[in-house]
Amino acid sequence: MIINNKTAKKIKQDFPIFKNNKGLIYLDNSATSQKPKQVIKAMTDFYEKNNSNVGRGLYLLSEKAMEEYDNARKTVAEFINSSSNEIIFTRNTTESLNLLSYVLASIIPEGRDEIVLTEMEHHSNLIPWQQLAKRNKMKLKIIKMKNDFTFDMEDAEQKITDKTAILSFMHVSNVTGTINDVKELVNLGKEKGAITIIDSAQAVSSIKIDVKDLGCDFLAFSSHKIFGPMGIGVLYGKKELLEKMLPFTFGGGMIKRVELGNAEWADLPEKFESGTQNIAGAVGLAEAIRYLEKIGQENISGWEKQLTKYALEKLKEVPQIKIYSPVLEKNAGIISFSLGRIHPHDVAALLDEKGIAIRAGHCCAMPLMKRLGLVQGVSRISFSAFNTFKEIDNLVDVLKEIEAKLGD
Amino acid sequence: METIRHNEAYKKHIIELWKNPKNFGNLISPTHELTEHNSICGDEITVQIRAKDGKIEDAKFSGSGCVLSVVSASLLTDKLKGMKTKDVKKLGKEDVKKLLNTKIHSSRMKCACLPLEAAKKALK
Numbered sequence: 001m002i003i004n005n006k007t008a009k010k011i012k013q014d015f016p017i018f019k020n021n022k023g024l025i026y027l028d029n030s031a032t033s034q035k036p037k038q039v040i041k042a043m044t045d046f047y048e049k050n051n052s053n054v055g056r057g058l059y060l061l062s063e064k065a066m067e068e069y070d071n072a073r074k075t076v077a078e079f080i081n082s083s084s085n086e087i088i089f090t091r092n093t094t095e096s097l098n099l100l101s102y103v104l105a106s107i108i109p110e111g112r113d114e115i116v117l118t119e120m121e122h123h124s125n126l127i128p129w130q131q132l133a134k135r136n137k138m139k140l141k142i143i144k145m146k147n148d149f150t151f152d153m154e155d156a157e158q159k160i161t162d163k164t165a166i167l168s169f170m171h172v173s174n175v176t177g178t179i180n181d182v183k184e185l186v187n188l189g190k191e192k193g194a195i196t197i198i199d200s201a202q203a204v205s206s207i208k209i210d211v212k213d214l215g216c217d218f219l220a221f222s223s224h225k226i227f228g229p230m231g232i233g234v235l236y237g238k239k240e241l242l243e244k245m246l247p248f249t250f251g252g253g254m255i256k257r258v259e260l261g262n263a264e265w266a267d268l269p270e271k272f273e274s275g276t277q278n279i280a281g282a283v284g285l286a287e288a289i290r291y292l293e294k295i296g297q298e299n300i301s302g303w304e305k306q307l308t309k310y311a312l313e314k315l316k317e318v319p320q321i322k323i324y325s326p327v328l329e330k331n332a333g334i335i336s337f338s339l340g341r342i343h344p345h346d347v348a349a350l351l352d353e354k355g356i357a358i359r360a361g362h363c364c365a366m367p368l369m370k371r372l373g374l375v376q377g378v379s380r381i382s383f384s385a386f387n388t389f390k391e392i393d394n395l396v397d398v399l400k401e402i403e404a405k406l407g408d
Numbered sequence: 409m410e411t412i413r414h415n416e417a418y419k420k421h422i423i424e425l426w427k428n429p430k431n432f433g434n435l436i437s438p439t440h441e442l443t444e445h446n447s448i449c450g451d452e453i454t455v456q457i458r459a460k461d462g463k464i465e466d467a468k469f470s471g472s473g474c475v476l477s478v479v480s481a482s483l484l485t486d487k488l489k490g491m492k493t494k495d496v497k498k499l500g501k502e503d504v505k506k507l508l509n510t511k512i513h514s515s516r517m518k519c520a521c522l523p524l525e526a527a528k529k530a531l532k
Contacts, residue, residue: 343451346418346474346475349516362450374450376450376472405423406475
Protein backbone atom coordinates (compact mmCIF):
# COMPACT_ATOMS: atom_id res chain seq x y z
CA MET A 1 0.00 0.00 0.00
CA ILE A 2 1.49 3.32 -1.08
CA ILE A 3 1.16 5.70 1.85
CA ASN A 4 -0.02 9.25 1.40
CA ASN A 5 -1.97 11.66 3.60
CA LYS A 6 -5.19 9.79 2.88
CA THR A 7 -3.93 6.24 3.40
CA ALA A 8 -1.95 7.30 6.46
CA LYS A 9 -5.24 8.36 8.05
CA LYS A 10 -6.77 5.04 7.02
CA ILE A 11 -3.86 3.17 8.62
CA LYS A 12 -4.40 5.23 11.76
CA GLN A 13 -7.89 3.72 12.06
CA ASP A 14 -6.26 0.32 12.64
CA PHE A 15 -4.85 1.59 15.93
CA PRO A 16 -7.38 1.64 18.80
CA ILE A 17 -5.09 3.87 20.89
CA PHE A 18 -6.17 6.83 18.77
CA LYS A 19 -9.85 6.10 19.34
CA ASN A 20 -9.23 6.07 23.06
CA ASN A 21 -7.02 9.16 23.09
CA LYS A 22 -8.68 11.75 20.93
CA GLY A 23 -6.32 14.28 19.45
CA LEU A 24 -3.16 12.36 20.30
CA ILE A 25 -0.22 13.10 18.02
CA TYR A 26 2.15 10.22 18.60
CA LEU A 27 5.69 11.06 17.59
CA ASP A 28 7.47 8.59 19.83
CA ASN A 29 7.35 5.55 17.59
CA SER A 30 10.98 4.72 18.28
CA ALA A 31 10.28 4.21 21.97
CA THR A 32 7.52 1.79 21.14
CA SER A 33 5.16 1.42 18.21
CA GLN A 34 1.42 1.54 18.71
CA LYS A 35 -0.45 -1.74 18.23
CA PRO A 36 -2.95 -2.36 15.42
CA LYS A 37 -6.24 -4.07 16.23
CA GLN A 38 -5.18 -7.06 14.09
CA VAL A 39 -2.31 -7.80 16.49
CA ILE A 40 -4.45 -7.31 19.58
CA LYS A 41 -7.11 -9.61 18.11
CA ALA A 42 -4.59 -12.34 17.23
CA MET A 43 -3.41 -12.38 20.83
CA THR A 44 -6.95 -12.32 22.25
CA ASP A 45 -7.88 -15.14 19.87
CA PHE A 46 -4.99 -17.22 21.12
CA TYR A 47 -6.01 -16.79 24.74
CA GLU A 48 -9.69 -17.34 24.00
CA LYS A 49 -9.37 -20.25 21.59
CA ASN A 50 -6.06 -22.07 21.86
CA ASN A 51 -4.50 -21.21 25.21
CA SER A 52 -2.45 -24.05 26.67
CA ASN A 53 1.18 -24.78 27.30
CA VAL A 54 3.34 -26.04 24.49
CA GLY A 55 5.73 -28.96 24.11
CA ARG A 56 4.21 -30.95 26.95
CA GLY A 57 0.47 -31.41 26.48
CA LEU A 58 -0.81 -34.45 24.64
CA TYR A 59 -4.23 -33.04 23.94
CA LEU A 60 -5.67 -31.19 20.97
CA LEU A 61 -5.47 -27.72 22.53
CA SER A 62 -1.79 -28.09 23.28
CA GLU A 63 -1.13 -29.25 19.74
CA LYS A 64 -2.94 -26.19 18.39
CA ALA A 65 -0.88 -23.89 20.63
CA MET A 66 2.32 -25.65 19.56
CA GLU A 67 1.35 -25.21 15.94
CA GLU A 68 0.73 -21.50 16.45
CA TYR A 69 4.07 -21.11 18.22
CA ASP A 70 5.91 -22.99 15.46
CA ASN A 71 4.17 -21.00 12.77
CA ALA A 72 5.07 -17.75 14.52
CA ARG A 73 8.72 -18.78 14.55
CA LYS A 74 8.49 -19.69 10.86
CA THR A 75 7.00 -16.28 10.08
CA VAL A 76 9.87 -14.55 11.90
CA ALA A 77 12.45 -16.76 10.18
CA GLU A 78 11.08 -15.98 6.72
CA PHE A 79 10.81 -12.29 7.62
CA ILE A 80 14.61 -12.04 7.97
CA ASN A 81 15.51 -14.85 5.53
CA SER A 82 16.72 -17.41 8.05
CA SER A 83 15.60 -20.84 9.28
CA SER A 84 13.25 -21.60 12.15
CA ASN A 85 15.94 -23.27 14.26
CA GLU A 86 18.01 -20.09 14.04
CA ILE A 87 15.29 -18.00 15.72
CA ILE A 88 15.38 -17.79 19.51
CA PHE A 89 12.50 -16.03 21.23
CA THR A 90 13.59 -13.75 24.06
CA ARG A 91 11.90 -10.90 25.96
CA ASN A 92 13.38 -8.13 23.85
CA THR A 93 16.55 -6.90 22.10
CA THR A 94 18.17 -6.21 25.47
CA GLU A 95 17.70 -9.81 26.58
CA SER A 96 18.94 -11.11 23.23
CA LEU A 97 22.16 -9.14 23.63
CA ASN A 98 22.51 -10.14 27.28
CA LEU A 99 22.08 -13.78 26.30
CA LEU A 100 24.97 -13.43 23.86
CA SER A 101 27.14 -11.64 26.39
CA TYR A 102 26.74 -14.58 28.76
CA VAL A 103 27.26 -17.48 26.38
CA LEU A 104 29.54 -16.22 23.62
CA ALA A 105 32.68 -16.66 25.72
CA SER A 106 32.51 -20.41 25.08
CA ILE A 107 33.00 -19.95 21.33
CA ILE A 108 35.56 -17.14 21.24
CA PRO A 109 38.74 -18.40 19.58
CA GLU A 110 41.86 -18.33 21.74
CA GLY A 111 44.05 -15.24 21.59
CA ARG A 112 41.15 -12.86 20.99
CA ASP A 113 40.28 -10.63 23.92
CA GLU A 114 38.82 -7.45 22.45
CA ILE A 115 35.21 -6.35 22.08
CA VAL A 116 34.57 -3.63 19.52
CA LEU A 117 31.48 -1.40 19.82
CA THR A 118 30.64 2.12 18.62
CA GLU A 119 30.02 5.51 20.21
CA MET A 120 26.42 5.39 19.06
CA GLU A 121 25.28 2.37 21.07
CA HIS A 122 22.12 2.19 23.11
CA HIS A 123 22.88 1.13 26.68
CA SER A 124 21.53 -2.33 25.81
CA ASN A 125 24.42 -2.91 23.41
CA LEU A 126 27.00 -1.38 25.71
CA ILE A 127 26.49 -2.46 29.30
CA PRO A 128 26.26 -6.24 28.65
CA TRP A 129 29.65 -6.02 26.88
CA GLN A 130 31.16 -3.83 29.62
CA GLN A 131 30.17 -6.57 32.05
CA LEU A 132 31.57 -9.35 29.86
CA ALA A 133 34.82 -7.41 29.54
CA LYS A 134 35.00 -7.11 33.33
CA ARG A 135 34.15 -10.79 33.93
CA ASN A 136 36.58 -12.17 31.36
CA LYS A 137 39.27 -9.49 31.51
CA MET A 138 38.64 -8.40 27.93
CA LYS A 139 39.23 -4.98 26.43
CA LEU A 140 36.52 -2.66 25.08
CA LYS A 141 37.30 -0.67 21.94
CA ILE A 142 34.95 2.01 20.68
CA ILE A 143 34.57 3.04 17.02
CA LYS A 144 34.12 6.81 16.75
CA MET A 145 31.19 8.63 15.23
CA LYS A 146 31.90 11.39 12.70
CA ASN A 147 30.33 14.82 12.92
CA ASP A 148 27.86 13.84 10.19
CA PHE A 149 26.49 11.22 12.64
CA THR A 150 27.88 8.22 10.72
CA PHE A 151 30.51 5.68 11.79
CA ASP A 152 34.11 6.64 11.21
CA MET A 153 35.06 3.70 8.98
CA GLU A 154 38.75 4.58 9.05
CA ASP A 155 38.62 4.32 12.82
CA ALA A 156 36.73 1.04 12.45
CA GLU A 157 39.51 -0.36 10.26
CA GLN A 158 42.03 0.59 12.95
CA LYS A 159 40.07 -0.89 15.82
CA ILE A 160 38.93 -4.17 14.26
CA THR A 161 41.98 -6.41 14.33
CA ASP A 162 43.07 -10.03 14.69
CA LYS A 163 42.50 -9.54 18.42
CA THR A 164 38.80 -8.71 17.96
CA ALA A 165 36.63 -11.39 19.49
CA ILE A 166 33.26 -9.64 19.19
CA LEU A 167 32.09 -6.79 16.98
CA SER A 168 28.64 -5.52 17.98
CA PHE A 169 26.91 -2.39 16.70
CA MET A 170 23.55 -0.81 16.01
CA HIS A 171 21.80 -0.88 12.68
CA VAL A 172 19.89 2.39 13.09
CA SER A 173 20.68 4.91 15.83
CA ASN A 174 17.77 5.46 18.19
CA VAL A 175 19.00 9.02 18.79
CA THR A 176 20.18 10.40 15.47
CA GLY A 177 18.23 8.05 13.20
CA THR A 178 21.38 7.26 11.19
CA ILE A 179 21.06 4.19 8.98
CA ASN A 180 24.47 2.64 9.46
CA ASP A 181 26.44 0.88 6.78
CA VAL A 182 26.15 -2.40 8.63
CA LYS A 183 27.15 -4.64 5.74
CA GLU A 184 30.48 -2.92 5.36
CA LEU A 185 31.14 -3.17 9.08
CA VAL A 186 30.16 -6.87 9.13
CA ASN A 187 32.60 -7.45 6.27
CA LEU A 188 35.37 -5.68 8.18
CA GLY A 189 34.68 -7.92 11.16
CA LYS A 190 34.53 -11.07 9.09
CA GLU A 191 37.81 -10.30 7.34
CA LYS A 192 39.44 -10.33 10.76
CA GLY A 193 37.53 -13.38 11.98
CA ALA A 194 35.43 -11.59 14.61
CA ILE A 195 31.97 -12.66 15.78
CA THR A 196 29.59 -10.07 14.29
CA ILE A 197 26.39 -8.91 16.00
CA ILE A 198 23.83 -6.38 14.78
CA ASP A 199 21.36 -4.61 17.08
CA SER A 200 18.50 -4.04 14.63
CA ALA A 201 15.91 -2.90 17.20
CA GLN A 202 15.41 0.46 15.54
CA ALA A 203 15.79 -0.76 11.95
CA VAL A 204 13.26 -3.54 11.49
CA SER A 205 10.17 -1.37 11.16
CA SER A 206 11.34 0.24 7.94
CA ILE A 207 14.37 -1.67 6.63
CA LYS A 208 14.11 -5.11 5.06
CA ILE A 209 16.41 -7.45 6.94
CA ASP A 210 18.12 -10.31 5.12
CA VAL A 211 20.56 -12.02 7.45
CA LYS A 212 22.10 -14.05 4.63
CA ASP A 213 22.81 -10.91 2.65
CA LEU A 214 24.13 -9.08 5.73
CA GLY A 215 26.30 -12.07 6.60
CA CYS A 216 26.26 -11.31 10.34
CA ASP A 217 26.57 -14.07 12.93
CA PHE A 218 23.82 -12.71 15.19
CA LEU A 219 21.06 -10.14 14.94
CA ALA A 220 18.63 -8.94 17.61
CA PHE A 221 15.33 -7.07 17.52
CA SER A 222 12.16 -6.46 19.54
CA SER A 223 8.56 -7.09 18.64
CA HIS A 224 7.24 -3.96 20.29
CA LYS A 225 8.96 -1.62 17.83
CA ILE A 226 7.27 -3.20 14.81
CA PHE A 227 3.59 -3.02 15.83
CA GLY A 228 3.94 -6.20 17.91
CA PRO A 229 3.36 -6.80 21.61
CA MET A 230 5.82 -5.95 24.36
CA GLY A 231 7.68 -8.72 26.15
CA ILE A 232 8.85 -10.68 23.15
CA GLY A 233 12.02 -10.26 21.15
CA VAL A 234 14.17 -12.19 18.74
CA LEU A 235 17.71 -13.39 18.59
CA TYR A 236 18.84 -14.71 15.25
CA GLY A 237 22.04 -16.75 15.26
CA LYS A 238 23.85 -18.86 12.71
CA LYS A 239 22.98 -22.49 13.35
CA GLU A 240 26.56 -23.73 13.62
CA LEU A 241 27.33 -21.11 16.27
CA LEU A 242 24.13 -21.62 18.27
CA GLU A 243 24.86 -25.35 18.33
CA LYS A 244 28.29 -24.77 19.81
CA MET A 245 27.09 -22.32 22.47
CA LEU A 246 26.00 -23.29 25.96
CA PRO A 247 22.41 -22.47 26.99
CA PHE A 248 21.77 -19.17 28.77
CA THR A 249 19.00 -20.16 31.20
CA PHE A 250 18.28 -23.64 32.46
CA GLY A 251 15.11 -25.49 33.41
CA GLY A 252 12.12 -27.08 31.79
CA GLY A 253 11.69 -27.23 28.05
CA MET A 254 15.37 -26.87 27.15
CA ILE A 255 16.48 -30.44 27.89
CA LYS A 256 16.53 -33.83 26.21
CA ARG A 257 17.26 -35.96 29.25
CA VAL A 258 17.85 -35.18 32.91
CA GLU A 259 19.48 -37.21 35.66
CA LEU A 260 19.97 -36.03 39.21
CA GLY A 261 23.55 -35.07 38.52
CA ASN A 262 23.48 -34.12 34.87
CA ALA A 263 21.40 -32.94 31.91
CA GLU A 264 21.51 -33.07 28.15
CA TRP A 265 20.35 -30.05 26.15
CA ALA A 266 17.51 -30.01 23.67
CA ASP A 267 18.15 -29.25 20.02
CA LEU A 268 17.79 -25.76 18.57
CA PRO A 269 15.94 -23.56 19.19
CA GLU A 270 14.50 -25.06 22.43
CA LYS A 271 18.00 -25.22 23.94
CA PHE A 272 17.76 -21.47 24.49
CA GLU A 273 14.12 -21.28 25.59
CA SER A 274 13.70 -22.57 29.12
CA GLY A 275 10.44 -22.38 31.03
CA THR A 276 7.01 -21.50 29.71
CA GLN A 277 7.33 -19.23 26.73
CA ASN A 278 5.41 -16.14 25.69
CA ILE A 279 3.25 -17.95 23.12
CA ALA A 280 0.66 -15.17 22.81
CA GLY A 281 3.54 -12.74 22.32
CA ALA A 282 4.97 -14.86 19.50
CA VAL A 283 1.52 -15.08 17.92
CA GLY A 284 1.16 -11.30 18.19
CA LEU A 285 4.61 -10.74 16.72
CA ALA A 286 3.81 -12.98 13.75
CA GLU A 287 0.61 -11.01 13.15
CA ALA A 288 2.57 -7.75 13.44
CA ILE A 289 4.97 -9.01 10.76
CA ARG A 290 2.02 -9.85 8.50
CA TYR A 291 0.60 -6.38 9.16
CA LEU A 292 3.97 -4.76 8.41
CA GLU A 293 4.37 -6.79 5.22
CA LYS A 294 0.84 -6.00 4.12
CA ILE A 295 1.65 -2.29 4.19
CA GLY A 296 5.21 -2.99 3.05
CA GLN A 297 8.40 -1.92 4.81
CA GLU A 298 9.45 -0.07 1.66
CA ASN A 299 6.18 1.88 1.69
CA ILE A 300 6.58 2.72 5.37
CA SER A 301 10.17 3.84 4.86
CA GLY A 302 9.11 5.83 1.76
CA TRP A 303 6.46 7.65 3.77
CA GLU A 304 8.76 8.19 6.73
CA LYS A 305 11.34 9.68 4.34
CA GLN A 306 8.75 12.14 3.02
CA LEU A 307 7.78 13.09 6.57
CA THR A 308 11.42 13.40 7.62
CA LYS A 309 12.26 15.56 4.61
CA TYR A 310 9.33 17.84 5.39
CA ALA A 311 10.14 17.97 9.10
CA LEU A 312 13.85 18.69 8.60
CA GLU A 313 12.87 21.68 6.46
CA LYS A 314 9.93 22.84 8.58
CA LEU A 315 11.81 22.61 11.88
CA LYS A 316 14.23 25.26 10.58
CA GLU A 317 11.45 27.78 11.17
CA VAL A 318 11.92 27.36 14.93
CA PRO A 319 14.48 29.87 16.21
CA GLN A 320 17.49 28.40 18.03
CA ILE A 321 16.74 24.82 17.00
CA LYS A 322 19.72 22.56 16.45
CA ILE A 323 19.29 19.22 14.72
CA TYR A 324 21.30 16.13 15.66
CA SER A 325 20.34 13.88 12.78
CA PRO A 326 21.98 13.05 9.47
CA VAL A 327 20.90 14.11 6.00
CA LEU A 328 17.77 12.56 4.58
CA GLU A 329 19.47 9.75 2.61
CA LYS A 330 20.92 8.30 5.79
CA ASN A 331 17.96 8.97 8.07
CA ALA A 332 15.48 6.33 9.22
CA GLY A 333 12.69 8.70 10.27
CA ILE A 334 14.11 9.90 13.59
CA ILE A 335 15.03 13.51 14.33
CA SER A 336 16.70 14.68 17.54
CA PHE A 337 17.01 18.35 18.38
CA SER A 338 17.77 20.89 21.06
CA LEU A 339 16.01 24.21 21.54
CA GLY A 340 18.50 26.76 22.83
CA ARG A 341 18.87 26.44 26.59
CA ILE A 342 15.36 25.11 27.06
CA HIS A 343 15.48 21.75 28.82
CA PRO A 344 14.21 18.82 26.70
CA HIS A 345 11.91 17.80 29.56
CA ASP A 346 10.26 21.22 29.42
CA VAL A 347 9.89 20.88 25.65
CA ALA A 348 8.24 17.47 26.05
CA ALA A 349 6.00 18.62 28.90
CA LEU A 350 4.80 21.67 26.97
CA LEU A 351 4.18 19.57 23.84
CA ASP A 352 2.26 17.16 26.05
CA GLU A 353 -0.07 20.04 26.96
CA LYS A 354 -1.13 19.97 23.32
CA GLY A 355 -1.39 16.20 23.09
CA ILE A 356 1.91 15.72 21.28
CA ALA A 357 3.98 12.82 22.58
CA ILE A 358 7.74 12.93 22.01
CA ARG A 359 10.80 11.50 23.74
CA ALA A 360 13.08 13.76 25.76
CA GLY A 361 16.28 13.05 27.62
CA HIS A 362 19.30 10.88 27.02
CA CYS A 363 17.34 8.18 25.12
CA CYS A 364 19.36 5.37 26.79
CA ALA A 365 22.52 6.59 25.10
CA MET A 366 24.40 8.63 27.72
CA PRO A 367 27.85 8.23 26.12
CA LEU A 368 26.46 9.47 22.80
CA MET A 369 24.91 12.49 24.55
CA LYS A 370 28.29 13.24 26.09
CA ARG A 371 29.88 12.95 22.65
CA LEU A 372 27.31 15.43 21.33
CA GLY A 373 27.94 17.73 24.30
CA LEU A 374 24.37 17.49 25.56
CA VAL A 375 24.20 16.88 29.31
CA GLN A 376 20.46 17.33 29.40
CA GLY A 377 19.83 15.09 26.39
CA VAL A 378 17.71 15.83 23.35
CA SER A 379 14.13 16.13 22.25
CA ARG A 380 13.36 13.39 19.75
CA ILE A 381 10.58 12.80 17.27
CA SER A 382 10.16 9.54 15.38
CA PHE A 383 7.66 8.69 12.68
CA SER A 384 5.46 5.78 11.70
CA ALA A 385 3.07 4.90 8.89
CA PHE A 386 0.15 6.82 10.41
CA ASN A 387 1.83 10.19 10.96
CA THR A 388 0.95 13.10 8.68
CA PHE A 389 2.37 16.40 7.43
CA LYS A 390 -0.30 18.21 9.39
CA GLU A 391 0.98 16.68 12.61
CA ILE A 392 4.43 18.07 11.81
CA ASP A 393 2.88 21.50 11.24
CA ASN A 394 1.20 21.24 14.65
CA LEU A 395 4.47 20.22 16.25
CA VAL A 396 6.36 23.12 14.72
CA ASP A 397 3.65 25.62 15.75
CA VAL A 398 3.84 24.46 19.35
CA LEU A 399 7.66 24.47 19.30
CA LYS A 400 7.52 28.10 18.20
CA GLU A 401 5.16 28.86 21.09
CA ILE A 402 7.51 27.13 23.53
CA GLU A 403 10.42 29.10 22.15
CA ALA A 404 8.47 32.34 22.58
CA LYS A 405 7.48 31.38 26.11
CA LEU A 406 10.78 30.10 27.47
CA GLY A 407 13.45 31.19 24.98
CA ASP A 408 16.04 33.86 25.58
CA MET B 409 -11.40 9.53 26.85
CA GLU B 410 -9.06 12.38 26.30
CA THR B 411 -5.34 12.45 25.86
CA ILE B 412 -4.69 16.13 26.20
CA ARG B 413 -4.12 16.84 29.84
CA HIS B 414 -4.38 20.48 30.50
CA ASN B 415 -1.04 20.80 32.14
CA GLU B 416 -0.98 23.60 34.61
CA ALA B 417 2.66 23.38 35.49
CA TYR B 418 3.79 26.25 33.29
CA LYS B 419 1.67 29.03 34.75
CA LYS B 420 2.68 32.66 34.35
CA HIS B 421 4.25 32.97 37.83
CA ILE B 422 6.40 29.90 37.10
CA ILE B 423 7.64 31.19 33.75
CA GLU B 424 8.43 34.61 35.26
CA LEU B 425 10.50 33.06 38.02
CA TRP B 426 12.27 30.81 35.51
CA LYS B 427 13.33 33.84 33.52
CA ASN B 428 14.36 35.83 36.61
CA PRO B 429 14.93 33.43 39.46
CA LYS B 430 15.42 34.82 42.94
CA ASN B 431 18.42 33.84 45.06
CA PHE B 432 20.42 32.70 42.04
CA GLY B 433 24.15 32.96 42.61
CA ASN B 434 26.70 32.26 45.33
CA LEU B 435 26.86 33.10 49.03
CA ILE B 436 30.07 34.68 50.26
CA SER B 437 30.53 32.42 53.25
CA PRO B 438 28.13 29.49 53.22
CA THR B 439 28.12 27.16 56.20
CA HIS B 440 26.43 24.38 54.26
CA GLU B 441 26.62 23.54 50.58
CA LEU B 442 25.68 20.61 48.36
CA THR B 443 25.26 19.85 44.67
CA GLU B 444 22.54 17.41 43.74
CA HIS B 445 22.42 15.77 40.29
CA ASN B 446 19.69 14.07 38.40
CA SER B 447 21.64 11.96 35.96
CA ILE B 448 18.48 11.08 34.06
CA CYS B 449 17.93 14.63 32.85
CA GLY B 450 21.33 16.18 33.48
CA ASP B 451 19.99 18.66 36.02
CA GLU B 452 22.50 19.95 38.53
CA ILE B 453 21.48 22.26 41.35
CA THR B 454 23.80 23.55 44.08
CA VAL B 455 22.20 24.88 47.24
CA GLN B 456 24.23 27.09 49.60
CA ILE B 457 23.07 27.93 53.10
CA ARG B 458 24.46 30.25 55.77
CA ALA B 459 23.22 29.29 59.21
CA LYS B 460 23.96 30.63 62.69
CA ASP B 461 22.82 29.14 65.98
CA GLY B 462 20.55 26.66 64.18
CA LYS B 463 18.81 29.31 62.15
CA ILE B 464 19.17 29.90 58.40
CA GLU B 465 20.26 33.45 57.66
CA ASP B 466 20.61 33.21 53.91
CA ALA B 467 20.29 30.73 51.06
CA LYS B 468 21.18 30.77 47.39
CA PHE B 469 21.30 28.31 44.52
CA SER B 470 23.19 27.87 41.27
CA GLY B 471 23.43 25.36 38.45
CA SER B 472 21.16 24.46 35.60
CA GLY B 473 18.04 22.46 35.10
CA CYS B 474 14.55 22.39 33.73
CA VAL B 475 11.96 25.06 34.54
CA LEU B 476 10.56 23.13 37.48
CA SER B 477 13.88 22.45 39.19
CA VAL B 478 15.06 26.05 38.80
CA VAL B 479 11.78 27.60 39.98
CA SER B 480 11.58 25.14 42.84
CA ALA B 481 15.13 26.10 43.88
CA SER B 482 14.21 29.78 43.73
CA LEU B 483 11.12 29.34 45.91
CA LEU B 484 12.77 26.93 48.29
CA THR B 485 15.75 29.17 49.02
CA ASP B 486 13.25 31.94 49.81
CA LYS B 487 11.42 29.69 52.23
CA LEU B 488 14.62 28.49 53.89
CA LYS B 489 15.57 31.99 55.00
CA GLY B 490 14.59 32.32 58.63
CA MET B 491 13.84 28.64 59.10
CA LYS B 492 15.41 26.55 61.84
CA THR B 493 17.92 24.15 60.27
CA LYS B 494 16.37 21.20 62.11
CA ASP B 495 13.00 21.89 60.53
CA VAL B 496 14.27 21.54 56.96
CA LYS B 497 14.30 17.76 57.16
CA LYS B 498 10.57 17.87 57.87
CA LEU B 499 9.89 19.39 54.44
CA GLY B 500 8.59 16.99 51.79
CA LYS B 501 6.89 16.65 48.41
CA GLU B 502 3.73 18.35 49.59
CA ASP B 503 5.66 21.42 50.69
CA VAL B 504 7.34 21.61 47.29
CA LYS B 505 3.94 21.38 45.59
CA LYS B 506 2.64 24.14 47.86
CA LEU B 507 5.62 26.35 47.08
CA LEU B 508 5.22 25.92 43.35
CA ASN B 509 1.47 26.45 43.61
CA THR B 510 0.83 24.56 40.40
CA LYS B 511 -0.02 21.09 39.19
CA ILE B 512 3.03 18.85 39.03
CA HIS B 513 2.64 15.55 37.21
CA SER B 514 4.20 12.45 38.69
CA SER B 515 6.83 12.26 35.93
CA ARG B 516 8.16 15.68 36.98
CA MET B 517 8.16 15.40 40.79
CA LYS B 518 11.81 14.37 40.78
CA CYS B 519 12.79 17.60 39.02
CA ALA B 520 10.73 19.70 41.42
CA CYS B 521 12.18 17.99 44.50
CA LEU B 522 15.84 18.14 43.44
CA PRO B 523 16.62 21.44 45.28
CA LEU B 524 14.95 20.23 48.49
CA GLU B 525 17.02 17.04 48.35
CA ALA B 526 20.14 19.17 47.96
CA ALA B 527 19.18 21.38 50.93
CA LYS B 528 18.41 18.40 53.16
CA LYS B 529 21.68 16.68 52.32
CA ALA B 530 23.61 19.94 52.79
CA LEU B 531 22.26 20.25 56.33
CA LYS B 532 22.85 16.61 57.29
